[in-house]
Amino acid sequence: MDNFKTKNIVEKYGFKFSKSLGQNFLIDDTVLYDIVNGAQVNQEDLVIEIGPGVGTLTRVLLDRAKKVCSIELDSRLIPILSEELKDYENFQLIHEDALKVDFNKIIGEEKSVKVVANLPYYVTTPIISNLLTGGYKFKSLTIMIQKEVAERIDANPGCKDYGALTLLVQYFCNTKILRKVSPGCFIPSPKVDSMVIRLDRTEVPKVQVEDEKLFFRVVRDAFAMRRKTLWNGLKNIGISKEKLEEAFKMANIDPKRRGETLSLEEFANLSNHIYMQSK
Known part of the structure; x- marks a missing residue:
């Protein structure tokens, strides 16, 4: 050839x-x-x-x-x-x-x-x-x-x-x-x-998430407008302001951060706490 x-x-x-x-x-x-x-x-x-x-x-x-x-x-x-x-x-x-x-x-x-x-x-x-x-x-x-x-x-x-x-x-x-x-x-x-x-x-995903669909929604919303803080990106995720605040607190993530600063593990941790707050 x-x-x-x-x-x-x-x-x-x-x-x-x-x-x-x-x-x-x-x-x-x-x-x-x-x-x-x-x-x-x-x-x-x-x-x-x-x-x-x-x-x-x-x-x-x-x-x-x-x-x-x-x-x-x-x-x-x-x-x-x-x-x-x-x-x-x-x-x-x-x-x-x-x-x-x-x-x-x-x-x-x-x-x-x-x-x-x-x-x-x-x-x-x-x-x-x-x-x-x-x-x-x-x-x-x-x-x-x-x-x-x-x-x-x-x-x-x-x-x-x-x-x-x-x-x-x-x-x-x-x-x-x-x-x-x-x-x-x-x-x-x-x-x-x-x-x-x-x-x-990989044999299994690199991080363990409670709800895969929610995890990818958190990721999408966090990057929908890159200059927005995580709080502004995720405020319509489907739980109350108080529960979202608690999720950030439990995940030990500052809601003033932007999506591009979070690792895969941090996104998984945050989405898992949002999931728990939604129950």
């Missing part, structure tokens, strides 16, 4: 890129192999690939994995993928929106499942959220996303990138940034840098 494989397939079929679908296809072989190596794909793995494009990354995955199931929304790519990858017996193609897929139907009885995706920027957060909160048994998600989003996912408390997405991901996963990817590695070239990041699912 040479650096022009993607270009060759695009030209062969006269494929026109869709801006609305955020299509940017990889043309750099080193990035392809860094993604597959970074995802630690082996012969025991079912790999679910979201957004295979013309199948350049898919081909590398098929050589390493037990099976690859690729999910593609664009109907124009289905015949291209079917033709280009027809010789692989371990390839399955699903023509569907990844946000509407029941991944448990794909997973079945498989024990080692990894997701690999070059995600369009406009659906990055909804797809990550869906994959993590859907209760699916993934070992890891290795995704190429906009650099700024990767930095938000991997952020620490107190920095400008730290927010609700950080806490959503870090509640379920350990994170590892694998590499930066420049715009010149794609056709057409995006206007921003990308990053490859791996999210390793």
Whole structure:
């Protein structure tokens, strides 16, 4: 496979890129192999690939994995993928929106499942959220996303990138940034840098919460307007002013603090005390 494989397939079929679908296809072989190596794909793995494009990354995955199931929304790519990858017996193609897929139907009885995706920027957060909160048994998600989003996912408390997405991901996963990817590695070239990041699912969430739905609501409300204090962000959480004051007091958290200063553990502690006050 040479650096022009993607270009060759695009030209062969006269494929026109869709801006609305955020299509940017990889043309750099080193990035392809860094993604597959970074995802630690082996012969025991079912790999679910979201957004295979013309199948350049898919081909590398098929050589390493037990099976690859690729999910593609664009109907124009289905015949291209079917033709280009027809010789692989371990390839399955699903023509569907990844946000509407029941991944448990794909997973079945498989024990080692990894997701690999070059995600369009406009659906990055909804797809990550869906994959993590859907209760699916993934070992890891290795995704190429906009650099700024990767930095938000991997952020620490107190920095400008730290927010609700950080806490959503870090509640379920350990994170590892694998590499930066420049715009010149794609056709057409995006206007921003990308990053490859791996999210390793932990056996159980990193913190224990009494009510997961409430925990994520506390996080969302705390970051809804970043300059607001925790008190102003959470005053409509559903308990009286007196009970909210007691929750802050029991959690030993100053209500004048802002959301970006709280660690994952502090958010869990605060949400648990709000839960207790709601009983």
